[in-house]
Amino acid sequence: MKGLQKIGLGLFILSLAIFISLLFIGNYKVTPSNFEQFSSSKGIKSELFIKKMNEKVVGVEYSNSFSFSSEIISAMESSNEIYKKNKEWDKVIWDKPHSFSYQLAKKSGIGLVNENKSLFWWLTFGLGIIGSLFFIIPNVILLGPKGIKNNGIFLNSATNRGWIGWLVFIFLVSFYLLLYFRPDYIVNWTYIVDPISKNLSGNLASQWFLYGFLYCTVMTVMAVRMYIKYRHNKYQILRTTSVLFFQIVFAFLIPEILVRFEKPWYDFKNAFPLDYDFFFSWNLDQLIASGGFGLFVLIWGIVLTLVIVPIMVYFFGKRWYCSWVCGCGGLAETLGDPYRQLSDKSMNAWRLERWLVHGVLVFAIVMTGFTLYAYFSSNESVLAIKTQTIQDIYGFLIGSIFAGVIGTGFYPIFGNRVWCRFGCPLAAYMGIVQRFKSRFRITTNGGQCISCGNCSTYCEQGIDVRAYAQKGENIVRASCVGCGICSAVCPRGVLKLENGPENGRINPTDILLGNNVDLMSLIKDK
Amino acid sequence: MEHIVIIGNGISGVTTARHIRKLSNKKITIISAEHDYFFSRTALMYVYMGHMKFEHTQPYEKWFWKKNNINLKKGFVENVNHSEKQLIFSNGEIMAYDKLIIATGSKPNKFGWPGQNLDGVMGMYHKQDLENLEKHAPNNKICKRAVIVGGGLIGIELAEMLHSRHIPVTFLVRESSFWNGVLPKNESAMINREIISNGIDLRLGVNLKEIKDNGSGKVKSIVITETDEEITCDVVGLTAGVSPNINFLKDSGIELGRGVKVNRYLETNIKDIYAIGDCAEQHEAIEQRRPIEAVWYTGRMMGETLAQTICENKTKYQPGHWFNSAKFLDIEYQTYGWVWAQPKENEARFYWEYKDGKKCIHINYDKNTQEFLGINSFGIRMRHEFFDSVLTKKQSVHHVLEHLADANFDPEFYKLHENEILEKFNKENNSNIQLRKKSWSQIFKMKA
Numbered sequence: 001m002k003g004l005q006k007i008g009l010g011l012f013i014l015s016l017a018i019f020i021s022l023l024f025i026g027n028y029k030v031t032p033s034n035f036e037q038f039s040s041s042k043g044i045k046s047e048l049f050i051k052k053m054n055e056k057v058v059g060v061e062y063s064n065s066f067s068f069s070s071e072i073i074s075a076m077e078s079s080n081e082i083y084k085k086n087k088e089w090d091k092v093i094w095d096k097p098h099s100f101s102y103q104l105a106k107k108s109g110i111g112l113v114n115e116n117k118s119l120f121w122w123l124t125f126g127l128g129i130i131g132s133l134f135f136i137i138p139n140v141i142l143l144g145p146k147g148i149k150n151n152g153i154f155l156n157s158a159t160n161r162g163w164i165g166w167l168v169f170i171f172l173v174s175f176y177l178l179l180y181f182r183p184d185y186i187v188n189w190t191y192i193v194d195p196i197s198k199n200l201s202g203n204l205a206s207q208w209f210l211y212g213f214l215y216c217t218v219m220t221v222m223a224v225r226m227y228i229k230y231r232h233n234k235y236q237i238l239r240t241t242s243v244l245f246f247q248i249v250f251a252f253l254i255p256e257i258l259v260r261f262e263k264p265w266y267d268f269k270n271a272f273p274l275d276y277d278f279f280f281s282w283n284l285d286q287l288i289a290s291g292g293f294g295l296f297v298l299i300w301g302i303v304l305t306l307v308i309v310p311i312m313v314y315f316f317g318k319r320w321y322c323s324w325v326c327g328c329g330g331l332a333e334t335l336g337d338p339y340r341q342l343s344d345k346s347m348n349a350w351r352l353e354r355w356l357v358h359g360v361l362v363f364a365i366v367m368t369g370f371t372l373y374a375y376f377s378s379n380e381s382v383l384a385i386k387t388q389t390i391q392d393i394y395g396f397l398i399g400s401i402f403a404g405v406i407g408t409g410f411y412p413i414f415g416n417r418v419w420c421r422f423g424c425p426l427a428a429y430m431g432i433v434q435r436f437k438s439r440f441r442i443t444t445n446g447g448q449c450i451s452c453g454n455c456s457t458y459c460e461q462g463i464d465v466r467a468y469a470q471k472g473e474n475i476v477r478a479s480c481v482g483c484g485i486c487s488a489v490c491p492r493g494v495l496k497l498e499n500g501p502e503n504g505r506i507n508p509t510d511i512l513l514g515n516n517v518d519l520m521s522l523i524k525d526k
Numbered sequence: 527m528e529h530i531v532i533i534g535n536g537i538s539g540v541t542t543a544r545h546i547r548k549l550s551n552k553k554i555t556i557i558s559a560e561h562d563y564f565f566s567r568t569a570l571m572y573v574y575m576g577h578m579k580f581e582h583t584q585p586y587e588k589w590f591w592k593k594n595n596i597n598l599k600k601g602f603v604e605n606v607n608h609s610e611k612q613l614i615f616s617n618g619e620i621m622a623y624d625k626l627i628i629a630t631g632s633k634p635n636k637f638g639w640p641g642q643n644l645d646g647v648m649g650m651y652h653k654q655d656l657e658n659l660e661k662h663a664p665n666n667k668i669c670k671r672a673v674i675v676g677g678g679l680i681g682i683e684l685a686e687m688l689h690s691r692h693i694p695v696t697f698l699v700r701e702s703s704f705w706n707g708v709l710p711k712n713e714s715a716m717i718n719r720e721i722i723s724n725g726i727d728l729r730l731g732v733n734l735k736e737i738k739d740n741g742s743g744k745v746k747s748i749v750i751t752e753t754d755e756e757i758t759c760d761v762v763g764l765t766a767g768v769s770p771n772i773n774f775l776k777d778s779g780i781e782l783g784r785g786v787k788v789n790r791y792l793e794t795n796i797k798d799i800y801a802i803g804d805c806a807e808q809h810e811a812i813e814q815r816r817p818i819e820a821v822w823y824t825g826r827m828m829g830e831t832l833a834q835t836i837c838e839n840k841t842k843y844q845p846g847h848w849f850n851s852a853k854f855l856d857i858e859y860q861t862y863g864w865v866w867a868q869p870k871e872n873e874a875r876f877y878w879e880y881k882d883g884k885k886c887i888h889i890n891y892d893k894n895t896q897e898f899l900g901i902n903s904f905g906i907r908m909r910h911e912f913f914d915s916v917l918t919k920k921q922s923v924h925h926v927l928e929h930l931a932d933a934n935f936d937p938e939f940y941k942l943h944e945n946e947i948l949e950k951f952n953k954e955n956n957s958n959i960q961l962r963k964k965s966w967s968q969i970f971k972m973k974a
Contacts, residue, residue, distance in 0.1 A: 153577060
């Protein structure tokens with residue numbers, strides 16, 4: 001069994017090495033016809049750029065994506081500079097440089113990877129999946145009889161911020177930086193999922209398709225791990241199945257199929273304000289332009305946020321979304337599960353959390369307010385601030401850096417729910433509902449708590465669960481995503497996630513059940 | 527300002543301090559020689575197993591003590607001079623008190639076995655034991671086998687700990703079946719099976735004769751009394767129960783039995799000196815409880831109670847209905863009320879076991895009045911409030927079975943066994959009890 005795991009680990013590392021090496025292989029060459037097609041489809045009016053490209057780039061073979069894109073970007077930027085100086089605004093290319101160069105690179109790759117897409121899919125994804133499963137499945141036996149098996153988590157450098165943790169951190173952060181800010185460097189990665197994308201939407205894969213596919217793959221493989229680790233716990237099994245279903249069907253398949261039918265890409269479960277660009281003018285225009293379907297999406301999006309989300313939180317707590325439906329939550333609960341114990345439980349972290357997460361919510365609402373005002377009044381700016389600028393700042397700081405680079409990249413350092421806890425505006429909104437108007441609570445079982453601290457240690461949201469449990473108090477916290485792990489790891493059967501009457505949900509107790517009845521009532525009367 | 531000094535920073539001492547602080551602004555000092563900060567002793571096992579780090583066992587952050595103006599002092603009290611109201615520390619230091627609370631807990635029992643003080647022989651109680659274990663049994667290369675002596679809760683925890691690092695364990699239990707002084711036969715047998723199925727070498731009905739020296743002061747092997755079998759090992763865990771940690775009070779004039787003798791107000795024979803927690807011994811046992819109860823929550827309850835007395839609201843220690851819980855490897859155990867190992871004359875029993883042999887409930891009730899007396903539950907979580915209320919209202923076993931759905935505390939979507947349980951009861955007793963649906967209003971009425 002151990003041998004199988006070693007083979008699995010070897011295969012996985014090999015696949016990862018091949019995946020990374022793809023960044024450095026393959027050549028790029030813009031053919032004249034490709035360039036012609038590209039510039040006409042983009043409607044490029046920059047003669048200087050076209051000239052420079054034809055002189056220096058077209059027909060030349062580059063041996064890597066880095067030199068290729070730096071050439072394109074320098075051609076673009078130097079031409080732009082001149083046009084800007086001459087105030088010939090229509091000739092300026094306004095695209096983001098690396099997205100622009102990505103589009104050209106996507107058409108220009110030649111050589112090994114582009115010609116052997118399926119082979120490289122198998123060498124990366126295929127090998128990675130097989131290796132991971134070889135590593136994970138023997139745990140059915142190696143973990144021993146079913147039950148909570150957290151042995152050695154804090155003795156392992158992968159799960160206790162050791163060197164493996166830091167390596168994973170570096171890999172994940174680099175991945176997100178490339179994905180968000182240097183898509184032109186990862187064109188090779190998109191090639192290997194082209195065949196799948198073709199089959200689904202009919203288009204070649206973008207970096208976002210790659211991300212979506214990778215996301216689903218990682219979640220599926222790591223869900224297998226969850227199924228094995230928590231095979232005694234039906235709540236965990238159902239919850240894992242649910243997030244997996246919503247990710248694959250709602251976040252991945254349906255949107256791609258919509259595109260195939262020439263409808264706007266839309267994830268029906270992604271509620272505003274997590275879906276922060278839902279009310280951006282480009283999206284509204286696109287929806288309105290796509291007729292009845294667009295209108296339906298528009299109404300659905302509004303109803304989802306204003307009606308469905310709060311009602312569901314009232315009945316079930318925010319867990320119905322965060323740990324049963326949401327994609328971010330889904331990744332956190334599968335890929336992130338090995339890191340849940342790394343969340344910060346200190347009072348200071350809680351303080352920071354409240355400022356940050358509600359700050360992001362306010363930011364999202366103000367931005368949307370400005371955007372809508374601008375949209376309906378046809379102004380570009382509100383209070384002399386360009387709405388575009390606010391949107392760009394939000395997209396960069398919150399959408400990319402916070403949700404992606406920090407949210408997932410920092411799993412091995414700060415735990416798996418950094419984004420959900422500190423950044424997600426939807427979580428903040430649902431948290432307010434959950435705290436003040438909901439039937440959900442974690443019930444503390446009378447006086448059984450022995451303050452061992454397993455619950456707090458394994459709370460991914462950094463809630464000091466023990467602080468409540470040892471006082472006999474139910475846990476009613478805005479940030480609780482209802483993952484149910486505190487209840488699972490409790491050795492004394494103290495915690496239970498429940499939906500019950502609001503009355504008695506919050507039960508301040510100084511004296512715990514089991515002591516002198518008169519004393520309990522004496523304290524309660526005070 | 528009155529100075530309250532508490533010796534011992536375990537759950538009893540710390541609970542007292544917290545509650546005194548809630549009720550007053552008296553000066554509070556907590557003394558400990560073991561560690562600067564309160565930690566949960568029950569969680570030490572999880573540190574060794576790698577489930578937690580030591581800091582996770584500390585329920586309060588460092589700022590908590592300062593914010594609540596509770597002074598922490600590290601030191602070992604060697605003597606109490608009650609006529610001068612002074613504590614004398616081992617380093618000669620002296621501290622004055624107005625009221626003294628002794629909350630020094632327990633220490634592991636050693637029964638004078640030859641070799642019991644060798645290197646590699648340890649209890650599993652103090653933080654220092656954990657460090658010692660880490661030194662002698664970091665892995666199965668350095669510790670090729672460990673022998674545990676004493677089949678109680680700490681013994682099985684230590685077995686689980688060593689097992690988590692794949693260290694072969696031989697588990698010597700004096701009784702003929704695990705913990706059968708407390709558990710009825712069926713439950714005890716279930717735990718025997720659980721221990722064996724985890725690959726632990728369980729030896730029932732055996733005693734330790736001696737621990738042998740390897741010639742350099744370290745343990746080499748142990749010998750079993752009954753068979754004279756010698757078992758080679760690198761670590762010996764002595765887990766044959768605990769007793770009050772009160773040696774330092776021998777000549778203090780405070781009345782001692784096995785523990786510090788206290789009355790129902792937790793007062794000792796000396797004015798302004800109190801004792802709580804594991805080290806306190808009631809003059810007379812309270813109801814069916816033992817005079818010394820080394821249980822986490824009784825320590826806490828004594829703390830809650832004594833704080834009232836200290837703060838001018840003299841309150842009798844009145845523990846409610848007995849309850850407890852533990853975990854035996856993968857099997858969780860909860861108990862409410864009394865289910866004795868042997869039924870008493872007036873008692874009838876109902877036992878149900880799930881087909882996988884890892885879940886059971888055992889109900890004890892009065893033969894004549896049908897009053898519910900207690901339940902053992904293995905592998906199924908039960909609601910404390912439900913049983914506390916049932917016991918207070920002296921409700922019948924029928925009531926309990928009827929409302930078993932309200933009592934269940936397992937996580938959502940877990941397989942429920944209530945119907946199966948009722949069916950068995952009805953069959954055995956020729957009754958026709960019907961299970962009622964789970965009712966929130968019932969559950970919440972219990973609270974009132």
